[in-house]
Amino acid sequence: MESLDNQPPHQVVIVGGGFGGLYAAKALAKAAVNVTLIDKRNFHLFQPLLYQVATGALSPADISSPLRSVLSKSKNTKVLLGEVNDIDPEAQKVILGDEVVPYDTLIVATGAKHSYFGKDDWEEFAPGLKTVEDALLMRRRIFTAFEAAEKEVDPQVRRAWLTFVIVGGGPTGVELAGAIAELAYHTLKEDFRNIDTCEAQVLLLEGLDRILPPFAPELSAEAEASLTRMGVTVQTKALVTNIKDDVVTIKQNDTVTEIAAKTVLWAAGVKASAMGKVLTERTSAECDRAGRVIVEPDLSIKKHSNIFVVGDLANFSDQNGKPLPGVAPVAKQEGEYVASLIQQRLQGKTLPPFHYIDRGSLAMIGQNYAVVDLGFIKLTGFFAWLFWLLIHIYFLIEFDNKLVVMIQWGWNYFTRNRGARLITGREAFQEIEFEDTNGYYKQDKNRPTVNV
Amino acid sequence: MESLDNQPPHQVVIVGGGFGGLYAAKALAKAAVNVTLIDKRNFHLFQPLLYQVATGALSPADISSPLRSVLSKSKNTKVLLGEVNDIDPEAQKVILGDEVVPYDTLIVATGAKHSYFGKDDWEEFAPGLKTVEDALLMRRRIFTAFEAAEKEVDPQVRRAWLTFVIVGGGPTGVELAGAIAELAYHTLKEDFRNIDTCEAQVLLLEGLDRILPPFAPELSAEAEASLTRMGVTVQTKALVTNIKDDVVTIKQNDTVTEIAAKTVLWAAGVKASAMGKVLTERTSAECDRAGRVIVEPDLSIKKHSNIFVVGDLANFSDQNGKPLPGVAPVAKQEGEYVASLIQQRLQGKTLPPFHYIDRGSLAMIGQNYAVVDLGFIKLTGFFAWLFWLLIHIYFLIEFDNKLVVMIQWGWNYFTRNRGARLITGREAFQEIEFEDTNGYYKQDKNRPTVNV
Incomplete structure (x- = not known):
């Protein structure tokens, strides 16, 4: 797999622009490879703050970063908007409808969706x-x-x-x-x-x-x-x-x-996204009950050392045999590990197996109150809340300047107001109906739920 | 119409929470009347900045203010979410589906929608x-x-x-x-x-x-x-x-x-909203070709001195016989005029006819360039642009703290970035299709256009 000067550059295809895929792409920005990042959406979503959009504290754009703008300085990287619906591991290609994208190394990072346990x-x-x-x-x-x-x-x-x-x-x-x-x-x-x-x-x-x-x-x-x-x-x-x-x-x-x-x-509950099924059908990879793909110690899949799965879609068991949780830090570290491994391999080297460094967990409860468990220290109350804020601002800023979020939070904090509590769009709502000016959203119980 | 102490308070019903209706409601906050503001949406939209949402510079919530929060301090004011589809001028009632709201004075401020000249x-x-x-x-x-x-x-x-x-x-x-x-x-x-x-x-x-x-x-x-x-x-x-x-x-x-x-x-082009037709059918009011209701010098409608029309829905001719343009300052001044007139009438007084004070027009062209026409002075270029920014921030702040907009603009200015360029929702798009994770937005050419 060594790259010779007269060979075309090694092609890395990353499917999914969440934490796993995007951190892998960023880590490959200066590598001697060509990268194609494929996502259905044109933006990376900072999912840990999604609940603040759901409750009217922030706007979607406050916690989203356009993928192209995050990667615009990575001249070896192409962003492709589209949905991968199949892969061909023999021909080393991913398939998006009529379109086919060849790869030398494939990273699948399509995450999870919510699951109702069969209901x-x-x-x-x-x-x-x-x-x-x-x-x-x-x-x-x-x-x-x-x-x-x-x-x-x-x-x-x-x-x-x-x-x-x-x-x-x-x-x-x-x-x-x-x-x-x-x-x-x-x-x-x-x-x-x-x-x-x-x-x-x-x-x-x-x-x-x-x-x-x-x-x-x-x-x-x-x-x-x-x-x-x-x-x-x-x-x-x-x-x-x-x-x-x-x-x-x-x-x-x-x-x-x-x-x-x-x-x-x-x-x-969550379950694996559809790419889990595609991988198990097309390769010898196996799934756990939640549909996550069981990966090797180097995050590749069985018998396909050039296909990696990272993030919520991967079932990687730690030292205790327990799968790592589906959280952003796991996805980030996995994405970065695979990016390093690809570069090492191109130089004929390898890396020790992936090892997750658990820096702890945090959760916001409400104004002035959060819980932080860093293992060696446990915080609750105001200082945990402040720590929560700083950590989230730090990670938001990595992609984009999210000063706006900080200001919005500051304002929300002092006024306890929530400016983003707009009722927009329509859905087939049970009892009441609010029509849009244009009559787009006429009541129709047979239409699937859509939203603005 | 004088308010006696043992009579129930005078009921003012305002239909529409745009500039005309909201400024009327704000001007009545301390008056000895009860106010009901009815709108289909739960927020006031600062329409002059809507083009910035359309081009990815701002988020919808940045230019929207929840009506309830704008009016939460007005203890005489109720906000009602719903769509008025008829009025009964004899019984002095507005009708929202099954619901009926009585009024002593009615202000209709439902604005305009775009018009394709019959196409x-x-x-x-x-x-x-x-x-x-x-x-x-x-x-x-x-x-x-x-x-x-x-x-x-x-x-x-x-x-x-x-x-x-x-x-x-x-x-x-x-x-x-x-x-x-x-x-x-x-x-x-x-x-x-x-x-x-x-x-x-x-x-x-x-x-x-x-x-x-x-x-x-x-x-x-x-x-x-x-x-x-x-x-x-x-x-x-x-x-x-x-x-x-x-x-x-x-x-x-x-x-x-x-x-x-x-x-x-x-x-x-724009044409009057549906309430224009309701008014002409239920009263002796007349419409112009764009469907706007022709109003008397005090903004009431012919033979109904307790029904007023303000804002884009009204056709008020100035001294030259030309109807006033459908812009925010006209709606604001009309709303405030009617609020004053109602209070004067309750004291047995009246007001001179409405007179619009034209403070000028402004339009943003692009970074560092706007045009401002204040009549006595005309500005172009950087200073016009700065003036445009200050005026818009001033009016945004009247409703809500929109410091966030200022910060966002500052950031956009220095980076020329547009953070809010998310492609969300779905529509029956001509040639390409981007599916949402949940499969909500499956291609279906027969469905009406919907959007997120």
Whole structure:
């Protein structure tokens, strides 16, 4: 695989511009290879902050960076907008509809999507949070719920509009619950005339015995106490057995409860994106139950040393045999590792197996309160919150100047306002209907859910 | 109509939360009346900056203010989300579907929408710019065009993707043309590998003999010269006779030209919103040819002294018998006038007829260049540009702290970057298709155009 001067440069194709793919591309910017980064979207999305878009604190563009502008200085790198639907490992090609892109080395980093554990009909009632469109759909549902409650005369229905159920007590669920509690109990308090938004109920449901399972148990307990102080009802060991027609059914120990809620948000499970299936069909790679591709110690797949899988799509087992979690730092380190390995190989060298350096976990609970678990130190409260802010600003700035986010946060902090609480677009909404000026969004229950 | 202590307070209903309606509501915040502001959307949109959303410089939330938060301190004011579809002037009620809202005084401020002079089939090919959704549709089309050109192998088709036609040489058309020229010739210059974005063509078409007709002729000439220097091809006396299948047909003098362009933006005409028709059907009010309601000297309508029309929906003729233009300052002054008149009437007094104070016109051409016509002074170039910025920031801040916009502009200015150039949502796009992760946006030519 050594590059000779009269040979065409080594072609690296990266599928997916999330953390895994983009960090791999950035690490290859000065390497003696040609890189093609393929993504369906023209921007990288900073997913850890997506919940802030869903709750009206930030705009989509605040947490997105156009891929072309991130990579415009990487003259060896081409960005291609499109969706890879197949690969041909023998011919060393990826296929995008009619288009074919040859590769010498392939990095697949197409991530995960949310999963309803086989109950796909729940998605309609309980949207998940993976894309900008998902976030805007959640935003519309949350703010429309308050508007509908303001108009509703039946107290029972009004209560259902003011009940927000978040399924899943991981970082995303905790952050959503905290943000919605802040909206209801602070931001929107003065805004309505018929309802008291403080009567809203925010329920956070977790199937395990504590929220934030990746954190130390004492931090989980502190986070739960803090959420409770903020007004969130946290229920652990609570299994959701059904979501339908504005009712969430929960089994807790042996008690079955039904909760009437118009707004249910899904933060519970993920599964591998479609490329996982393509890889297992076209190669000898194997999948775990969530559809993630099981990778070798160097992140390549079995019998295909020139195909790598990084990020949420990869199942890489650490020293304890436990797969690494689907978080940004894992994807980033994996992407950078593969970029190094490719360069080493071109010089006839190799690298020791991938090793993930876990720098810790952090989760925002609400204003002035976060939890940070760095292993050697555990923080809660204001300093954890400040640490959370600094870390996120640091990583945002790596791609693009996101000074705007900082200013927006500063402003939101002092005013407790949320400027981005626009209800835009349309969807086949259950009970109320807001038409767009152009009549684009006429009610039509048969149309799939779309959002602005 | 005098308010006695044992009578219920005088009910003012305002339909529409644009400049006219919102300024009327703000001016009534401390009056001894009850106010209900009804709007289809939950936010006020600062329309003069909408072209910056369409061209990726700002996010929708940057130029929007939630109506409830603007009016949260006005304890006499209720915001109602909904669409008024009828009025009953005898019973003094407005009707929103099943809901009925009584009024003592009614202010209708529902504005205008774009008009294709009877050629409604042009809308599909040449979207206009009135709503957030319109702006995001334009944004998607503009940035998708560059992406499609990058992929296109046929040089003729590629040229059509890189041709942008803006129909209408008023302020919006001029601002769109200038912003697209900056994108093509500066912002995106380094971002593509197969195309040279500097080869893009930006055409601005105006039917009259000069662009920016509300300005003094010498400013029109300077604006045209400045646009030409920026790379825009300005064609005056150019009548668009057809827009179909990526071809714009133009008649200039007696020459007919066909231009192959995949992106056509409409900034040419407006007509009254649907409430104009409702008013003429239910009252003795009359309309002009654009559907605007002809109002009395005090902005009320004929024989209904308690129904007022303000803003773009009103046709108010000034001293010269010419209707006032559909711009924000007119709407603002009209809204404030009616608010004063209502308060005077409650005290048994009246006001002299409405008189518009024209403080001038301004239009942004591009970086460091604007035109400002204040009547007594005319500015072009850098100082006009600075004046434009200050005026817009001043008016944005009136509703909400839009410090973020200032920072974003500062950043855009120094980097010539545009952070908000996300391609989101879907539409039945002519030739290329970008699927959303969730498969929401599957190609379906029969579905109406929707956008994120």
